[in-house]
Amino acid sequence: MTSRARLVLNPRACDRCGRCLPACDQNAIRVGRAYIMVDWSRCDGCMKCVRACDRGAIGSAATDAATRARSATHAKAVAPVKSTAAATPRALSAHSVTVGGFTWTILEAAAMLSVTFAAFMVKELFLASDVVRALPSEVVVGARAFALAIYYAVQVVLLRYLVRRRDGSFGDSLGLTRQHESAGDIATSIGLVAGGLVATRVIATVYSMITRSLDLMPSAGADTITHVFGTSVGGLALAAVMLVLIGPFVEECVFRGALMRGLEARIGAWPAIITQAVLFAAFHRSWWLLFPMTVLGVALGWLAHERKSLWPAIALHAAYNSLTVGAVVWLSRGVG
Ligand code: SF4
Ligand code: SF4
DSSP states (O other), X not given: OOSOOOEEEOGGGOOOOOTHHHHOTTOOEEEETTEEEEOTTTOOOOOHHHHHOSXXXXXXXXXXXXXXXXXXXXXXXXXXXXXXXXXXXTTTSTTOOOXXXXXXXXXXXXXXXXXXXXXXXXXXXXXXXXXXXXXXXHHHHHHHHHHHHHHHHHHHHHHHHHHHTTTOOHHHHHTOSXXXXXXXXXXXXXXXXXXXXXXXXXXXXXXXXXXHHTTOSOTTSSOHHHHHHOSSHHHHHHHHIIIIIIHHHHHIIIIIIIXXXXXXXXXXXXXXXXXXXXXXXXXXXXXXXXXXXXXXXXXXXXXXXXXXXXXXHXXXXXXXXXXXXXXXXXXXXXXX
16 A cells, blocks of 8 residues: 555445455454444455455445555445545544443533433432341341342433434443454453453552551441351342442443443543543542542443443443452351
8 A cells, every 4th residue: 555545434235244344454444333433443445345245335435556456346235425424534533432332421421420420319218228237137138139230220211311312322332242252352351351450460469459558448448248248158249239230330421321321422532531440439438438439430431442341341330349259258157
């Protein structure tokens, strides 16, 4: 290539056959409902995707004559891109916050955060109410888990509503849709998740040791899980389901999905990553947890941004929580 090729994308012509995905050695293409997205920072202009696409959904606007000639037959079939934001060069840039043809707005991010906060407060008030306190001990854990489940369900329902009202796809808009990734990409994601887990856990452990030695560690800080779920086998199993499976999924959708992408559209990637991390930490309602949770939030935000998928962040979040739950189970069983 003597010049960087440009691709002309026509999502309307795409039938999502997926042929262009394995053709792209750079893993630069994403295809979803009503969008085709190219990461220009990865694209080397090889034009393999143009040759793979027999629908005319990807054409070439290459500036050098050779490439133009090669792609001429496709170019005829390609109508000017006119409708979706996902098809404009700006929206398709590597730093675009358009995911799955869906750009989260700052207003939607604020609405998501406000409702999440309101639902959180209602949950806390309910859990602290006399009604719950008066419940028999064998019922109270179930009531707490039920309240937590409702809290998560409210967030998912709102996310789904915000996406569907603009005819978006839930999975595509949040980076949940599975892409055709090479083995190298998957290995990179796994390595980053493992590295992120080690780094965040080491930082949290060092922080714990320092605050404990300075007598700054709150005495009730470590046993929130047993306070909510108890120490019975059933309670700890519920804790594992809520905190390792459901919680990380929903929280990633809210914080690294809607909120971070909405902020990113307004203030840029790194300010958005840091802002959502601080808000994520603040939701844990503990000044002592503010630092380690901000560190975790930054790691999760960076991972979601870097991998352009929410799944690595969900995996890291779940692994991080599983170590916490595992430690609580181990301690409670040991004590018992
Ligand atoms: S090869 Fe063409 S039609 Fe098939 S998914 Fe890719 S862009 Fe769409
Ligand atoms: S031109 Fe080559 S590198 Fe760029 S998106 Fe197409 S196949 Fe991938």
